[in-house]
Amino acid sequence: MYDGPERLELGDAIFFRHSKAGELCEHFNTLRLVSDGKIVDEVLTYRGEGQQFL
Numbered sequence: 001m002y003d004g005p006e007r008l009e010l011g012d013a014i015f016f017r018h019s020k021a022g023e024l025c026e027h028f029n030t031l032r033l034v035s036d037g038k039i040v041d042e043v044l045t046y047r048g049e050g051q052q053f054l
Contacts, residue, residue, distance in 0.1 A: 015034070024045075025045035025046055025047060026047060027047070028045055028047065028048075029044065029045060029047055029048035030042050030043060030044055030045060030048050031043055031045060
C-alpha cells in the first residue's frame with residue numbers, strides 16, 4: 001500500500017524504478033522511455049523480441 005505525501009487516484013500514472021531491470025523486462029513486451037515528463041520512445045524488451053533466457 002502506498003503511504004506517500006502525494007494523493008493518488010485510481011487511474012493515475014505512476015513511475016517506479018525496479019531494483020533489477022532484467023526482471024522488469026521479463027514481464028513486459030515494451031518499455032516506454034520518458035524525458036521531461038513526455039514519452040519520447042517505446043522499445044522492445046527481449047520478451048517483446050520473442051527471446052527468453054533460462
